[in-house]
Amino acid sequence: MLTLPQTFWKRNRSFKISLLFCILTGLLSGWLIVTLIQDNRQVADDARGNAVQQAVDAAREISLVLDTVPVLADRLSQEIGSGQLADEDVETRFLSLLEANPKVSAITACFSPEHLPDFVVARGDDRYCPFSYTDENGDLFIQRIEDSYDYTLPHGSIDSSGEPVNTYWYHSPIGEGPVWDEPYLGSATGVYWGGYGIPFYRTPADGEVADASGRTPAGTIDVSLTLEQFQTLVGELDFGDVGTGYGFIISKTGDFIYHPESRFVNQALNITDYDPQLSISVINGTSQTEEGSTLSVFNHVDQQSGRESWLVIAPVGPAGWWVGIALDKDSIIQRAALVEENRRREVEIAMAVAAFLFFSALVYIIQEHKGSNRGYWKASIIFSFLAMSGIAYIWVLTLTGSQEPPKNDVILQEQAITSKIVSNYLEDSDKLMELPTGILVESVNFASAHNVEFTGYIWQRYGSDVPESMIPGLTDEVPGFTLPQANIGYNDDVAEVFRRVEDDEVVIGWYFRSQRRQQLDYAHYPFNREDLRIRIWPPDPFGDFLLVPDLASYRSTIPEILPGMDTSELVLGGWKAESSFFSYRDLNLNTNLGQGISANQVVLPELLFHVGLRRQFVDAFISHVIPLLIVASLLFAVLVIVTLRQERIGIFGFSTSNVLAYCAALFFVVVISHISLRDGLDAPVDIVYLEYFYFVIYTAILLL
Known part of the structure; x- marks a missing residue:
């Protein structure tokens, strides 16, 4: 039997407690890391399994019909x-x-x-x-x-x-x-x-x-x-949350029989046009058996939006056709709730690892120095280093992490998923017409802490199915859109700048200037990210138009490339644009606007254009963090220099009255800086993140 040396049991209680906490925090750190990896992998596996099952079920259902x-x-x-x-x-x-x-x-x-x-x-x-x-x-x-x-x-x-x-x-x-x-x-x-x-x-x-x-x-x-029947068969598939996936059917030669984007069928496009790496021979060559059925699984990257999907393709026996299911990875893995949960768990892991390192160092110090002053100094230095490392880690995690997606919005970034969502709305109404709408933001200006001014262009494409009477005329006071909650005069701030006829479509563009009050969140200053939103409605929210983002007019819809933003001369003053994209949000009005329809009904979704901004950290670091670091260093210097020995008081020249005067001077500096911070943020109601450092300095001054 393994026996420990007797010297182990003779060590002081601090050593034993530190060793126990070292073991516990080490086990906790490992457990947190393993569970985070396993849970994220399980989310991906469940989503992939759902795509496989959807493809198998769709192929089986279509086969029964055929x-x-x-x-x-x-x-x-x-x-x-x-x-x-x-x-x-x-x-x-x-x-x-x-x-x-x-x-x-x-x-x-x-x-x-x-x-x-x-x-x-x-x-x-x-x-x-x-x-x-x-x-x-x-x-x-x-x-x-x-x-x-x-x-x-x-x-x-x-x-x-x-x-x-x-x-x-x-x-x-x-x-x-x-x-x-x-x-x-x-x-x-x-x-x-x-x-x-x-x-x-x-x-x-x-x-x-x-x-x-x-x-x-x-x-x-x-x-x-008819292909409409195939559309119905595939369109009825349940992909979970709205905007997470879509289905399609290809023939035995790879030509599209159905796809949410009508151009794939109308232009007789092939599976290779959809993904250059795919062909019928590749699909046949990679077939495998899952869920008792033969299918092929690929990673597909949309060429316009850059979004990655699981692509599951299963055969439809009688006709030699194939049914495909594309499930968007980002929509599954980067759900707002999941991103927030992962970020919280990463912070927990960092705290557990820091605690493990601290207790490991403490065990070493107690064992080697046995309570000497040098040991206390080492413990203090290690604790300070770990605390600063933890703060730095959280800062890096915040600065490099992606912005959380809107919680109640359906992101419209990929054309196929957008077409699938739009078709679901069009099926519910015989009169509803889609109206492609695009935007180009020329400038963004923070008029105040909560008022943002936008200028730019908005255009709309009126198809041949739109009656001429419903197309805005040159003399109409209101254009083909409204901007809710915006301080805008449509006669003064909106002007039609072009009107062209292209392929049986009337394309009308307006230049606009509007100021909108935004609910900005300063709680994480200076690491705050803001989601600026431009809400775009048709003139009548109960009317016959469904505003659809004109994604085809953008070279790329990857948010990081900033589609819909004129980045050549964009000046944001202390902010950096991170992303831009469209989304849908359910609009619940508690009134029928006097139109005789039932109140409290869910009307068409509103179209939003998002501009994601991240505050530049350098400005706040120089103006607020560096002064606080200097004040903290001076307080530590006073703490080290102050002594109770009479023979040293004369050497350092510090007395009780001198220390109080010194602390009062530092307190005055910190208070002025603190007031400047809140004035610059237009007196936010909540306490911002950076203020906690001021509270720590206040406490240190009082304790000194």
Whole structure:
């Protein structure tokens, strides 16, 4: 059995207590560090697991919908080809199937010119292609494709109107057999479709070439879903907090079938356009099995915003498509509550480590010096050094740490997430129109401690869906926006500076000057950070416009690059701009503004533009901290020099009256500096951080 030397038990009580606290604080420090790392890792793992589960569930749900499409198409092919379904009853049959299968958007049967039904030939037509579909209201319609364009033309041919036609969906099944279509824009409907095509057969006529089964293709059956349905399927996924993620679907070749940003579908962009490091071959090559399903997991960085996401891509079996889930890492890991909690725990770790080092040094001093004056001096020096190191660590942590995100806001930094949020609002209203709005801040001036003056430009893009009567005119007194809580005269402080027409859009820009009272927080002075906000509303908060940040007008939306800020000549006087970004905040009004709608309802979110500022520490350090350090040093010098020995009093020249006079002089200096501090901050109500150093000096003077 291990036995300790008897000399250990003979040491004084101070040594034993110090050793005990040294061990306890060491264990506490290790435990705090390990739990912080594990908890942060658990948050990341939970978020990643949520993205994986969402992708698996979405792929499974979409597969269940798509599984019914080939079955339905094959049944119709057999019914028409065998004659079980009379040609005259095709349209009626299609309508009944659409009514029985609400998730199917359209059914089409296009007959080849050689196998037209007899009743079509009898009426003198040379084409027959009934297209049955369900509109957005659930009503059923029949449209004949041949009335819009010639579906038998080669794919990409120019029709009589001079426009290229999409006939791939008709020719591909006849030439290649059953196939899932790549997403395409319907030439007759102007709607994006994705579906499954299969040929139907008839007995070959004289001179026709038959296949191995003795039949010849007589036309194409196409069962389709609109991309709006895919949007609904993916849009209903729950990503937790608003603004944390979005979903998309790509085809077997990597083309986008659905994405919150419509340009990915409208411009036929590929997964490589979304992320240059991705392709279908890369996705297939990195597939792995998680949650019982095959999927691929990547780290994706948005090219415009710089935000990093977990990207989970899972296969959709029947069509060879892929469903992707992008979950924003920053929104998960840098939540305001989590950032604040981590900062508090880092301070706790620093205090525990400092305590461990102090008691370790104390054990050494007691063991080596056994209560001598030299030991006390060493203990005092070590304690002072650790205290100053702790203060310096907290300062560095505050200066280098990132600004906490707004607690009640949804940050609009990435275009895809913004589009996802906007689409959720648009789905709730048939009249609501999005109005892209941008801002460029030219100057920021602190008129007083709580009043901030802004100047700059605000522009808006009015699309072709906006009635001309709703576009602000040159003579309108109020522009297309208002700035709540701002001291602004719209006739004097807002002026229209440009109006242009670009691609069926009217772009109007105004120059503005406004002063807004901000609730600035000086509690952490001189380490305070301020979030200056410009609130932007439409003229009628209950109206038909939803203000949307015009992120596409910015080269980059990375907050640290300061999008929306003219940094070339920006003078902030004692402040440094750290970030700028847009956000949404729910706006709850306790009035209906006399418009006859129910009071206390939640209206549209308000658009905010944030400017994050950090105070320059050097100015406060030179004007306040250095004088306090000098005063503290002088007090320590007096404490060392003062003596009770009569023979030394004459040498140093210090008596009780001299010490009191000296302390009074120092007190007067500190009080003047303290008053100057509070006057400079416009008499803040709360005690600011720097004032605690003054209170320490006051206490030291009294104790001396």
